[in-house]
Amino acid sequence: MPLLLAPAPAPALRSVLGAxxxxxxxxxxxVSALRTHQGPLSPDHPLPVHVWDDISRPGGTPHTRLAGWRFLVRGGERAVATAEARLTPDxxxxxxxxxxxYVAATEQALAQAEALTAPLQPRLLSVPELYxxxxWLHHDTASDGAEGLPAAGDLLVPLAPAPPGIAAHRPQRLADLLxxxxxxxAPAPLLREPA
Structure with a gap:
């Protein structure tokens, strides 16, 4: 099933094309691969980048904010870099x-997601607290990509390098990974000195 990409805002795409x-x-x-590439470069696979702040907040529902749009930059058959556009007051x-x-990891995760049977909307989800x-494969394919919260049934594919104990490139439901x-x-328990 092909992934259903949300269209990037036209001004975001124009800013990347200008760069x-x-x-x-x-x-x-x-990015040396970008500087040394011979031939045309083009933006591909626009993905909204959402940031999940304060994931450790107990009992809270997931809260994300749109941080920008990231495009794979194609140089021939492969991605050589990513380009990001951010929303400013102007x-x-x-x-x-x-x-x-993360360039190759994003490309690999997108290829994995293409093999899934359910229609999904790809996004990127950053968890700064865990680097x-x-x-993020969102179930609501009709949304514009800029809004929405992770739902329990959404799939997350951690990109390599993933934090210790988290398997990279293994699709997992949010409810299972959270x-x-x-x-x-969680804070480590304090060790008491022996009496």
Whole structure:
């Protein structure tokens, strides 16, 4: 079943296209694969990036906020980087190019998700408290991608590198993964010195 991508806001896409069309922005990018790529570069697979703040809050419902849109930057057959657009008081603007392991991990997770049978809307969900990024496969395919909360039946695919104890690239229902995430954030018990 093909994934149902939410369309990125047109100004966000334009800001990324402007950066990709700027020799200076590409030449000064901190991503060597982007700087050294020969040939055209194009944005692909727009994904809204949601941040899950305060995941360790007990008894609370998941609270996320839209942080921007991330595009895989294709150079030929593969992604060589990502490009991000952020919403500012003046509108959408290009934020940065990124490289590193999350580029290939995002591409791999999207390929895994394509093999699933249910229609799902892909998003990215960042969990800053755990230094973790997941592909969030949202059940509401009609939503615009900028809103909505993770639901118990949504699937999360932790991207590599994942935190210790969390399997990378293993799709898991939010309801199953959430207890393990909150356990990882629980304070360690204080050790008492022997009397």
């Amino acid at each position: 990709l069309g700027s020799p200076t922005a590409v030449r000064e990018a901190p 509108g959408w603007t290009f934020a940065r190019f990124c490289g590193g392991p 973790m990024l997941t592909l 207890p393990r995430l909150t356990l990882r954030l």
